Amino acid sequence: MIPRNKKPENRPADPNFSSGPCAKRPGWNYKTLQTALVGRSHRSSIGKGKLKEVIEYSRKVLEIPEGFVVAIVPASGTGAMEIAMWSLLGARAVDVLIWESFGQRWALDIKQQLKLNSIRKIEAEYGKLPDLSIVDFNSDVVFTWNGTASGVRVPNGNWIETNRRGLTIVDATSAVFAMELPWEKIDVATWSWQKALGGEAAHGMIALGPRAIDRLETYVPDWPIPRLFSLTRNGKLNKNIFEGMTINTPSMLAVEDALDGLKWASEIGGLSSLIERTNRNAEVVSRWVSSTPWIDYLCADSDSRSTTSVVLNIVDQKYLNLDETTQRMVINNMLELLSAEKAGFDLGSHADAPPGFRIWCGCTIECKNLEALFPWLDWVFFEVMKPNE
Ligand SMILES: Cc1ncc(COP(=O)(O)O)c(C=O)c1O
Incomplete structure (x- = not known):
């Protein structure tokens, strides 16, 4: 074993561990974008064809059942969730599940923007899941499948x-392409291109099941729906949107990149391979955590621990004795050192989360890069904390 106070020699070949935009797939390079339809209309037949291909590949890779419709929408994951909430909520009471920053955002939208009164917040602190057994399925239920900021996910859809x-x-932004989603339990799922497949940020995706389509066609909310959010025309689902006629103009460069990620996903074996790669990465982290006394998971329960956005805390006593501002300084110093050494980028915890680390383990990350990262984390911890002094 390498002594922890010795600077490691090997760096991760790809030191990108951000939880979004996530690392590009192995082998990605700019030539991938050479076939992008730049300078052309997205409404041309070739443009529409590419947009439709994104939808079809997404359906195929995610194994989305017949009866669901899928669309590319503006404004990434946030856009997709807000489109869903603005278009569908208000017909029933709402249970919103909050255990980190993203659930919190959706609850604020529902309460402060849509001003719904019959909203029940079911909450838990960072690192924990709320009590899923009290959710009322007579209400609409808004939740995040994987809480990217706290590294806590729902373990399955049995509840x-x-x-x-x-x-x-369901905000599935950091769960799709990495975890099983039981589609029969989901009426709406949203995600963005910038996450698991390492696409360029810009656009979001929305999948609507039959019951959500029915709601769209039988209920009109009493608040204004911006044109950018509009999924219907004359009271019916606007089918064109789900065939690649996007609501507004997409970046064809981002489209090409999204297609590249989806084709790669399909070529390496589809969803099961993506989940397997993610789980293997999460296991590599788990082995390091078990053999490293100064670090532990924020989420104590392994069943609800994220396999994509893995959130870790320092548990060394010398660090725990510090106040939170100093703890944040320690983490920042460690992150700066990692970054200066080009050994690991963007792996600090989310701004709303307790100070710590968040390491993305989705399918575009290679195990060997994670393995190369850990000696560096050990080294920066010893450099910054000097724990034996
Ligand atoms: C769970 C979750 N929801 C929504 C978002 C927002 O996505 P975007 O920034 O792509 O709009 C993120 C981004 O990290 C996320 O992790």
């Missing part, structure tokens, strides 16, 4: 009623 009356509106 969701199959014969529910409300809709389940």
Whole structure:
């Protein structure tokens, strides 16, 4: 074993561990974008063809069942979630599940922007899941499948009623392409290109199941729907949007990159391979955590621990004795050193989370790069904390 106070010699070949935009797929380079339809209309037949291909590949790779419709929408994951909430909520009471920053955002939208009164917040602190057993499926239920900021996810969909009356509106941004999603338990799922497949940020995706489509066609919310959010025309689902006629103009460069990621995903074996790669990465982290006394997971329960956005805390006593401002300084110094050494980028915890680290372990990350990162984390910890002094 390398002594922890010795600077490691090997760096990760790809030191990008950000939780979004995430690392590019192995082998990606700028030539990938040479076939992008730049300077052409997205409404040309070739442009529409590419947009449709993104939709079809997404359906195929994510194994989205018949009966669901899928669209590319503006404004990334946030846009997709806000489109869903603005278009569908208000018909029933809402249970919103909050255990980190993203759930918190959706709750604020529902309360402060849509001004719904019949909203129940079901909350838990960072590192924990709220009590899923009290969720009322007569209400619409809004939740994040994987809480990117706290590294806590729902373990499965067993707690969701199959014969529910409300809709389940699921922010699956950091869960898709990495975790099993039981589509029969989901009425709406949203995600963005910038996450698991390492696409360029810009656009979001929305999948609507039959019950969500029915809600769209039978209910009109009493708040204004911006044109950018509009999924219907004359009271019916606007099918064109789900065939690649995007609501507004997309970046064809980003489209090409999204297609590249989806084709790679398909070529390496589809969803099961993506999940396997993610799980293997999460296991590599787990081995390091078990053999490293100064670090531990924020999420104590392994069943609800994220396999994509893995959130870690320093548990060394000398560090725990510091106040939070000094703890943040320690983490920042460690991150700066990692970055200066080009050994690891962007692996600080989310701004709203307790001070710590967040290491993305999705399918575009290679195990060997994680393995090369850990001696550097050990080294920067010893450099900054000098724990034996
Ligand atoms: C769970 C979750 N939801 C929504 C978002 C927002 O996504 P975007 O920044 O692509 O709009 C993120 C981004 O990290 C996320 O992790």
